[in-house]
Amino acid sequence: MKRSRQENLLEKWLLPLVAVAVLLAVWHYSVLMTGTRVFPSPLSVWRGILELLHKHVLWADISDSLRRVVIGFAAATVVGVPLGLCLGWFPSLHQVVNPVLELLRPISPIAWIPVSIIFFGIGDPAAIFLIFLGSVFPIVVAAASGVSSVPPLFRRAGRNFGLTNAQLLRRVIFPAALPQILIGLRISLGIAWLVVVAAEMIAVDSGLGYLVIDSRNSGKRYDLVVAAMLIIGIIGLVLDSVFRLVERIRSVRWGFRHAA
């Protein structure tokens, strides 16, 4: 018991820390040995991060990016979950809509940037629209497949207790599909965070994506570029970890036994 806990600690914290340290060392010496003037060393990136933290724009950029992600992702959830439930519930509707979905799904949200600027101009709505597009499809697909993979046993049990269609959907189908829906939501949130950065490089003039592109364009500050990249990575990680907490809720945890 004690032994396995120690092993766990080692695997969970110590080894990943070692990996990070090795990466930093390789990075540091590569910059040193190649003598590059353009690519920043870890140390100058660290100074870049401190510089950004002291400038108040960083917090404004973070909150702009997060706001866009929250609104776009929320819209995708509000549209995607009910749509997916419907498609899973009515297989004939699914057959009708599926070709359109399958056609739209592989189109990168980046490809939509020009279209969304035509629609919305430069500004928040354009970025939010792109985030919505990027995250709605995985949600629809997850909800639809969640519904259609609900074991017939559960439906029959629900019917047996005299549930109407609406009750069956609310009390059996939805909770049974919820773990899969949550997996879809988590994937979508990750995509939303990827998309917001890309969208901000082109479709708006604030946010972390804009920070990256602006640091390069105004004075080739590559230390700030990489610093902004790292901040984007850390926030993405935090978002994902927060979402993972949802999977611990007792009424959905049964669906994550194997996934975890």
Place this chain on the structure above:
Amino acid sequence: MALPGIAIPDQAAAPKLQVTNLGVVFQGNDKTIAALDNINLEISDGEFVCLVGPSGCGKSTLLNAMGGFLSPTSGSVSIDGELVSGPDSRRILVFQEHGVFPWLTVEGNIGFGLAKLSRSERAQRIAHYVELVQLQGFERSYPSDLSGGMKQRLQVARALAVNPDVLFLDEPFGALDSITRVMMRGELLRIWQAERRTILCVTHDIDEAVQLADRVVVLSSRPARIQNVLTIDIPHPRNISSPRYLTLRDELLKMIGLAYEI
């Protein structure tokens, strides 16, 4: 033990459940499969009937038709003189242990069919059935934390809680290990004696049938016909080494076509 709202059935003369000339034919893609052929059966109130037969003969189909999950190709099923035309909480089908809802606690599962009751009535009903199936202390547990036998007791409790007239059990203990199965047999008997519901139980276990049933219905291979009906006239508790028990057990084995001497 009796709870308000749960009527104690009286041995009425009319059958509780009546199956008349029941036939079911499945339409496959290129062929039709006759699953049930002219089944006639009368089951009285509070009776415990076991159904045995070769696998794939149509036992589940028979339960599904009696439960209203399947409309018969010919003939009819009626309960208390009323034609069965669809699923209804007055007759509950219990499957193998996977039938409990994993997103609900023990309490949530037992209370699943009780949405129409007031909060206090529901709590009272849940407490009664938690105790009946001996899951005290697990009220807030989720099925994933229960053993197979506990899950199956939970499913029986969920079924009984809605106060059904008839309980259909489809190989309820088939997925359990043999020791748990023998224990569950005793539990089911105790529950049945406490609540006196009409029970129809499909089993592939000869001892289960002879120990539990008032009557054992033996079905032929597909399409299922009633081949034999064996009345087990031994009062409970049954002594499984009594001569009468062994005679009936042998008789049942013979009916199924199995040699009882090897």
